[in-house]
Amino acid sequence: MRRHGPLSAPPLVWTAAEEDVDLETTDPARRRHSDPHRRRWVSPHYYCSSQTTSNTCASYNDKRKKVVYCRVLLTRVHSLRTQLTLAFSRAVTAVFSVFSIFAFLSVYADAMLAAVAFLLFCVSESVRSFPTTEQPKLIDLTYPLNNETIYWPGAQTFRHPEVFAGETENGYYYSAYNFLSAEHGGTHLDAPIHFAEGKETTDQISLQRMIGEGCVIDVSRKADADRDYQITVTDITDWEGRHGRTIDHCIVMFRTDWSKRWPDRKAYLGTDEMNVTLLHFPGIHPTTAKWIVDNRRLVKMVGLDTASLDYGPSTLFETHRTLLGQNIPGLENLMNLDKLPEVGANVIALPMKIEGGSGGPIRVIAIDGQTGYSRCDRLQSAALFASSPSLPLFCISLIASLCLFTRA
Structure with a gap:
C-alpha cells in the first residue's frame, strides 16, 4: 500500500477542485472536497500530518500555488488572444466596409446626388411653406x-360713354358706362x-x-x-x-x-x-x-x-x-x-x-414673393450643393441613397 507521505500526496491525494479551494485561507469550512463520494470537511493540516515536516508542507503549498497561478495566467493569455482576434476581425471588417462604401458611391453616385438634391429640395419647399408675416x-x-x-x-380706340352717374329718384348713388374698344x-x-x-x-x-x-x-x-x-x-x-x-x-x-x-x-x-x-x-x-x-x-x-x-x-x-x-x-x-x-x-x-x-x-x-429665387433655382442650388466635396454632404448623401435603395 502506498503511504500518504508528503512526497506522494501531491500527485495522488489532492482531490479538492482548484476553483473550490482557497490556498490562502486557513478556514476549514472553505477547504471542502469537490469529490461527490467524499463530502466531508478537510482539516487544513490534513496533508501536513505529524509525519511531515513544516518545510515539506510549505514546499507542497508553493507548488500548488504555482500550478494555480500558471492556469490563471494561461486563462488570461487565452482571453487576450481572443480579444486580439476579435479586434483584428473588426478591423478587417471595417476596411472591407470602407471599400464597399467607396464602391457603392462610385456605382451609384448619380442616383445618390439625385436623392440628395431631392431631399434638399423637399427641405427648401418645407421651409418655404412655413407661415411668415412677409407679404409678397x-x-x-x-x-x-x-x-x-x-x-x-x-x-377702334377706347371709348367709355356714360350711361348714368348720379343720385337716383330713390335717393341713392348709381353709375354705369358703356365701353367700346378693339x-x-x-x-x-x-x-x-x-x-x-x-x-x-x-x-x-x-x-x-x-x-x-x-x-x-x-x-x-x-x-x-x-x-x-x-x-x-x-x-x-x-x-x-x-x-x-x-x-x-x-x-x-x-x-x-x-x-x-x-x-x-x-x-x-x-x-x-x-x-x-x-x-x-x-x-x-x-x-x-x-x-x-x-x-x-x-x-x-x-x-x-x-x-x-x-x-x-x-x-x-x-x-x-x-x-x-x-x-x-x-x-x-x-x-x-x-x-x-x-x-x-x-x-x-x-x-x-x-x-x-x-x-x-x-x-x-x-x-x-421669391425675391428672385425661383423653384428651379432652388433645385439647381441643391444639385450644386450635392456635388460639393464636404463631409456633411457625404453623410447626407449616403443616408439618402441608402434610404432610396432600401425602399426600392
Whole structure:
C-alpha cells in the first residue's frame, strides 16, 4: 500500500477542485472536497500530518500555488488572444466596409446626388411653406384703358360713354358706362386664332397656360441702340446659361424698356400717323420664334413690352404665325417689366373671356414673393450643393441613397 507521505500526496491525494479551494485561507469550512463520494470537511493540516515536516508542507503549498497561478495566467493569455482576434476581425471588417462604401458611391453616385438634391429640395419647399408675416410684392403689368391707350393704326380706340352717374329718384348713388374698344389695344392678349385658322380662341385658352413662373429676358440695351432690334436665339440661350435652366413651363417676357415711351404714340410706335409702314419698334425675330416652337414647346406664353410680337417694320408677321400656330398665345404692351426679377415671380394673365375672340384686353399681374429665387433655382442650388466635396454632404448623401435603395 502506498503511504500518504508528503512526497506522494501531491500527485495522488489532492482531490479538492482548484476553483473550490482557497490556498490562502486557513478556514476549514472553505477547504471542502469537490469529490461527490467524499463530502466531508478537510482539516487544513490534513496533508501536513505529524509525519511531515513544516518545510515539506510549505514546499507542497508553493507548488500548488504555482500550478494555480500558471492556469490563471494561461486563462488570461487565452482571453487576450481572443480579444486580439476579435479586434483584428473588426478591423478587417471595417476596411472591407470602407471599400464597399467607396464602391457603392462610385456605382451609384448619380442616383445618390439625385436623392440628395431631392431631399434638399423637399427641405427648401418645407421651409418655404412655413407661415411668415412677409407679404409678397404684387406688380401690375397692365396699362389702364383710357383716352391715351395706344392701339394699332386703324383700330377702334377706347371709348367709355356714360350711361348714368348720379343720385337716383330713390335717393341713392348709381353709375354705369358703356365701353367700346378693339380687341388688340393697350395691354392685351393675342389668341392663337388671331393668326392661325382653327386654333384656340380667347375663351378656349386653358387657365394652366395663363398662370406660371415669369422669365424676364432683358434686351433693353440692344433695343435702345437699335429701335428695330429683333430678339435672337442667343438672347435666350445666354439667359438660360446664366440661370442654369430653360424657359420651358414659363411665361416668357422680353424686356426692351419700351414702356418708358408710353403713352407718347410717336415715341412708342415710331410714328403718330395711321400708317403701318412707318412703324418702328423692337420685336422677336422669326428665326427665334421657330427655335422656340422646335426646342421649347412647353413655353406657356410669350410677351413683351412693345406693340407687337413682330418688330415694327414687319409686313408678313412671321413671328405671330409661328408662335400662334403652335397654340402659344402672345402678350403685348406689357409694362413694369423692369420691376420684375429675371426669375422667381409668378405671373397671372387673365383676359376678358370673349367667346370666339381673337384676343382681348387682359389684366397681367406678377407676384414677386421669391425675391428672385425661383423653384428651379432652388433645385439647381441643391444639385450644386450635392456635388460639393464636404463631409456633411457625404453623410447626407449616403443616408439618402441608402434610404432610396432600401425602399426600392
